[in-house]
Amino acid sequence: MIARNLKRGRPRETPPQVEERLVVKAKTAAPAGALSMGTVFAFASASIPIQALVLAISVHLPRYFASHIGLELAMVGAAFAMVRLIDIPIDVGLGMAMDRTRSRFGRYRLWLALGAPVMMLGLWFVLQAGPSTSQLGLSGILLFLYIGYSMVYLSHLAWGGVLGPTYAQRNRVFGAVIGLGVVGSVAVLLIPVVMQYLGATDGEGVRAMVWFIILALPVTVVTVLASTREPITRDHKAHFGFRDYLTLLKHGNVVRLLVADLCATLGPGWMATLYLFYFNDSRGFDTAQANLLLMIYIAAGFAGAPFMAWLGNRIGKHRSLMVGTTVYSIGLMVVPFLPAGNFLAFAPGMFIVGAMAAGFLVMIRALTGDIADEMRLAHGREYMGLMYALTIGTSKIASGLSALTFVLLAAIGYQARAGAVNTPEAIRALELVYIVGPIVFVMAAGASFIGYKLTPERHAAIRRELDERDAIYAEAPALGSLTGDDMLVEPRRP
Template sequence: MTTAGRDGRLPLGLALAFAATSLPLQALAIAVAVHLPAYFAASIGVELAVVGAAFGLARMIDVPIEPALGLAMDRTRTRWGRYRFWTLLGAPFLMAGLFLLLQADRSIGTAGLVGFLLIMYLGSSMLLLSHSAWASTLARSYDDRARLFGVMVAVGVTGAVSVLLFPIVMDRMGYSEPEAVRAMIWYLIALTPIAVLLVVWRTPETVMRDAPGVRFRLRDYGELVFDRNMSRVIVADLALGMGPGWMAALYLFYSRDFMGLTSSQANILLLIYIVSGIVGAPSLAWLATRIGKHRAVIAAALVYSLLLVTLPFLPKGNLLAMAPTMFFTGFMATSFNVLTRAMTADVADEMRLRQGKERGGVLYALTTLTNKIAAGVGISLTFWVLGQTGYDPKAGAANTPEAVQSLMLVFLAGPIVFVSLGAFTLLGYGLTPERAAEVRRQLDAREALAGSAGALEGLTGEEMTAPGPAR
């Protein structure tokens, strides 16, 4: 079975269908980063420290689960495929966790909130990890991977946009912000099974079996983590996730108390920030095919940081004046996740050439892990730092000018520092387009040689094709 079109690229229809999993995942990412922490702290009345601790602790507990999931995925072989199976498994966990969060009230406490978040995070981990690893097997060339991950993020942006419309539209209809957040959660519960079923129905999957006798050893895991290229991707991904995650956790407070925006205006600006990814994802993926993925990330990170510096100087309460900066900031931020995931697919090829075994699940577990650490630490650390300034996040609270000024400084300092660090980390990254093409050439030659002996993976082995339409 082939998934490539006549020009060697994935057909756009196949890429769009496969990207459907990004709809609930990106919508969830926005809800968790922006609305859920503020919902529990400002609307439900859970203490700020409890909210920050719960989100941070849930992420930290989830940390050791991620590599275990990746290793399990790489070893999975079922009649339904490898990543298709885990995609189907993740959906009910995500839905159950979201439903439980709907039941929470101010008496929930740290332990209860952590438990509900863990169930939700487990489901999202299964979906995100299987989706990313599956993508690396669908798109096989350096440039096509940038394109596919660009499509995935662009489709995911529509999911994020749809979830952001809830507070905007419901505010116009007279509903409160807590009611809008609850409607948002119900929407995610309904969207998840629809997106997952579309992906597993329309996307073929090819599972490469390992050569006999090749086993995963502890030193192999160490080689993955400390590989010259993968270690840079891991650290960069962590820093690039910490920056926007830090900013997202404080965005509603910053826009309300420093910029003087209403809730509806703040969500419109956030919508502009997110919508820019529809243009930004494919544009920066195209740039990556011209100058290389790591150079495109470095350029975007530097421009992103410079744009953030201008935010405090924009006229307060002026939606139109803020819109261009928010658009181009979101445009640049899109590249972080798109290109580091595409870079991970290239590293997976290099590792398979070196070790003779599929390591995509474990490698994507490492990058997904960095996102979780960034999200958890970002919320926990940001809320803790903000709490030390004396700022009160409750709606209607009378904060002093000094507290509001501290909010602004905390809001900007974290993203600028972390995103700049992410750009710096990628200096010296060695998996250039030329090197990636050479790795792919050697893999193709080895698989062709193995195919002549009746095998596809390594010098021996076989290919199992899971159900799915031929392309």
């Protein structure tokens, strides 16, 4: 190599001179380009079918299998519970596989493209279930669907984490992702209503909802693939084993994040499980009014997500998270004092609480990317996919734990069956469970970031070091040709 350079008249450089040149080039490299709002919204469009499926799975599909297909309720519950338990380690494995992927097509882009047809096929299998479907068959259908969903959801989140690498860009990306996800959630709520107005049955409304997701998924995924670049980060460590991934769980900020995600999901999930019981029996609303208030709560995320992204850029993500969890909790404290059955009195409060719930989800998703950057600087390895897999895992655990509220209701003597008459004591206990549980968990989510030191300034310094290291690593073969050694940039330990 040196001889060829000399023959071409190129001045010979010593290894220190080459290394110095590479460092200077890295420090003067152009920063990541700004993301246009068009690019951000095109990328975020994939969250429409993703969040539509999330709401369909949690609200509509269990009842569809039990009430409209005619499968036994216990069998349906067991199938969903078993698949959720199996799916959590699958998420971790998928996250690790995504981070290890190397292809010309991209890293997370490849998994998004592969996951879309798997998720579509899983949804089609849902439509093929019938009264003769066994528990094993239903479990297989759900597992196939969950794998496709995890491939799409994980790759989209991880891609979003590297798409907007700066502190502010990441807030914009995830503000748009959560905001457009509200469109999918609202669509899932409206489709059965429209179908019922057209004379369709409840079961036909759910099938129309599934077809909406099947059709929306390829349109939005193709939009993302065609319009959005994927920055490929470099790994700076030659060999990695499973033990290297366990270092995540020893990192203080990772523990903070997982605790916050668990509590921030468990609080609203707890409330959602008891929602209809509380608003029917305590607040005096009929089911139609309660569902309309729920729609306001969900639709508020379209305003809450960008607002909290803006606030996070002004005061810091972790402080914005604490503001959101505090306002959410205060909103719940006010609910028992509002006049029962007064829709206009409840609507503003539901809007504010729903906006905050969407907002602190934006902050947690954006904080995940920041902490993944911190881990990559410390250990020389891309952890983005695995980090999002871990947070999705804690969200699924929280969703499962929220079902324990039924056990709690039974323990306090509340009768949930249709037409049952509950005592004033049972209603009062329901009110306490509905209000106290979410407040405790949501405030714990905000409190977990007290003392957090990954400020915007610290993250900017981390990004500069990562960019410099990436630039040096890209040209390391030139230095290696002079020394005869592999020029690996050692990760900086915290």
